[in-house]
Structures are given as structure tokens and as C-alpha cells.
Amino acid sequence: MAKQTYSISDLANELDITTRAIRFYEEQGMLSPKRRGQERIYTPK
Secondary structure, three states, rough: OOOOOOOOHHHHHOOOOOHHHHHHHHHHOOOOOOOOOEEEEEEEO
8 A cells, every 4th residue: 555645735735734834843843754855755644
């Protein structure tokens, strides 16, 4: 079974928040996405 992944814009749309808010949460240590090159990859867990 393939893992569900989200780009930063997909996640922002899903949660109805801005991409800037997601970056802020990263800066605060609340999120730590994987990276594929320069792209942030988010998973449900």
C-alpha cells in the first residue's frame, strides 16, 4: 500500500491554512517534513 503524501500547498488546502503558517510550524519544531530535493513532503504521521 502506497503512503499518502502531501506537498506544502496540498497540506495547506487540506487544513485550510496558509503555506506560511505551515512554514511557521516547521520553524517552531512542530512539523518536520521529509524533503525531495527542495520540495517538502508531508505524511499523515
